[in-house]
Amino acid sequence: NAAEVTLRMVGAWAHGFSPTGEIGKNFMDNVNRLGEGVVRIQYIGADDVLPPFDQPEALVNGVFDVWYGAPNYWAGVVPGGDITELSPHLVPDGGPGSKLYDFVVGLYEAKGVRHLGHAAGDLGVGVHYLSTNFPVKSLDDLRGKQLRVTPLTRHFVQAAGGESVTLPPSEIYLAMDRGTVEGFSWPVADAFTRYGWQEVTRYMIDQPMYRSGGSVAMNLDKWNALSPEAQDILLKAMAETQEWTRRWFAQNLEEQVRLMKEGGMEVLKLSDEEAERWNKLAIESLWAYYETILPADKITEVKALFDAAE
Amino acid sequence: MKALGRIFDIITDALAVVSSTILVAMMLLTVVKVAMRSVLNYGILGIDQISGIMMVYMTFLGAAWVLRRDSHVVVDLVVASVPQGARRVMLILSSLVGAAVCFTLTWFGTKAVSLSLSRGVMVAAELEIPRAVNLVVIPLGCFLLGLEFVRRAVRLYRNNDATSEKFVEA
């Protein structure tokens, strides 16, 4: 069909490598099924074609059309673009058609990007966890410890008095093995054991943080040039992906925790009181960060939209 | 023209000193960081990130100086084995192409810096620093490198026999 539009997609992780990467593949498959004759997605590659942290700007520059990866990869380009990490809604951005979704779309549009969706597991499923080589009973145990963080979890670690160290996934094994860091944050459902980290890590702290998951975005000009029919297909495909991701992450989390335990790791549960302290600090420290990069009225608006969740 | 050349030499020499200083500073910063951590148990944030920025500055501030010393890596398989006349033409031509590449990068580098500033792009690591801080040295370095290529072409054009010294023994 001559009228069919082909969109080129690049992602942060190759298909088949990480469960989070499968969000991109699922979205592509949905589009290609629903969009026959109207719109289709062609997968170009992942970190083999562009370094993941360069991909968001490359999307804005029109090097390719559709992107998937972690929401916080947008932190430098779209201030607050990953604010749905704090969302209490089942679908982090509320899904196409909701007020929260329109708010997030507005944040991205100002920077030349069309946000398509943030897909994650249910609340507390497939999210960030801390894994350590020292026993942790309380938040206070983190004080003075060197911990590997992501841009998202560094606020919490710093607020807890730890020393945050930024390392790419490929360096974590050696750093844990040699004791250069004593713990690290990772969304456990995302193939924790595939990296072999269970061989060099003793404990997983069973205290979920934020939402994690993956997000899908488009170049804004390319989006605006699409027919309304094609746009609808993309949104419908996204809604399906957001629904699918919930089961997908639950299944992966369960499998990973089983493999971690088989690998000799111990899952530590905090007392109710400590869990609440931990959760409070995690949320408050991240809000404090967003308050430095978003205007006060946006903060008020998004807090109201979050509160609307049941 | 000669005075202009001398001023340019002084500038590239000065920038080479800055590059060298960056190299040593990079080492000292890291040593201080380790010392603070192991002696005072106090971690300094962002040294690794700053080291990354210093790598870019060191490279681009010193690139023109390295060219003046004829030390950029060249595959001289062909250049070294052709007769001297042809070699001179090739070297003039490649210098001009080099200049064109550098000036093109200067142009697009400048645009990239202004675009990055207008989009407000930040590097979201330990220290929130505008990406433009990294980028700005690229057009600057490319511009100086381009000028040095032009000078090399002019020098080769004027001197009939004196091609680049490194090929004398080849």
Added chain:
Amino acid sequence: MEWWQFLIFFFCGLTLFMFMGLPVAIAFLLMNMIGVYMLWGGVSGFNQLILSIDSSISTFYLVPIPMFILMGTLMFHSGIAPRMIKVIDQWLGFISGRLAVLTVGAGAALATLTGVAMGSVAMLGSTLTSEMQKHGYSKSLSIGPVLGSGALAILIPPSTLAIVLASVGGFSVAKTLVAIVVPGVLLALMYVAYILIRVKLRPHEAPVYDVPVVPLGRKVKDTFLYLLPPVSIVFLIIACIFFGWATPTESAAIGTFLTFILMACSGSLTVANLKNAIGSATQLSIMILIILTGSAGFSQLLGFSGATSAITSWATSLPVDPVVLMIMMMLIVLVIGMFIEQTSIVLVTIPIFLPIIRAMGWDPIWFAVIMMVNLELATITPPAGLSLFVMKGVAPPGTTMKDIYWAAFPFIMLNILLMLIMIVFPPIALWLPSFM
């Protein structure tokens, strides 16, 4: 354009630009500009090219490159390295070709410090190559062992590349790291054996020069004064990394700092020495880093055009015997490795190789180890192995790329021989990790 048209166009263009005498970095950047125009949406993609130049070198993982270069030039210009070599000379006086053998030993020692072959080559090349030529060694023998031994950096832990390979492939990182030790040591021994045989057959390549008879007391004293201090710095760096006191970047900086202190103690911390050492370290570092600004983008564009993945999937879909398939896969890596750097090779090929490894029922560690030797080889294969360019930068004036290509040749053959041995006798690769 089809992927194969891109492939031919890219490589012909790059070769043409390099051969016309453009600096390698500029040749890469020019080819990238053309590629960006074709693949990344015309002129608007140029913005991305600038970003890619920045992100290719603005990372602290590469900081050990300039650090180890600085350490090398400091040791060289202050006379510490030449004195150290002299002491070893006093002990090794009876071995013919001892400086070449020493290079292999030093390369293996350096390899325990770094995973970056280019830094190793820069240090060995700037200290030992001119030393060998001063003593009448042939060009080829003064360059080849440096290239081969420098590349050991990737094969002897710590090796960042082994970790990248294992995590992309989903292999056990610990096992991969342990498994590469045996081929690493084996390769170093093969180098030594080769040098000894070569010097025996062609004595004019490594003339025996008179080593004055030194009394034992003096030898011991010199060892303590001139050999042990720099060697302890090296061992301290290893300890820092091994026991996790510091990251490789930090360890490299500490080692360089200690070299300054050693210079002060030996009375060679003069302004002239510092100026020479820091100046040439700056020049060498810029020379290497600026090539990286171009080669990263080139690999990305190749990936983007679909050429690298297409050629891999085409060749691996052929119906042939498993061993032949393994050899073919390694040939593909070898060919790609002539042009692009190793991390990109891993990122491009492993996702396509993985299903084949599983389908064949191969031990993934066996595959990983052979692959690592191949990736090591990629740093020294012409025309675009990065270590070759580094060697060109540090070699004495008058050394041509042709000299370097020829010098690398026998060492490339030794690497291929080792790969074949491991393909035929898997236990060599699997013996050590079987104790884990």
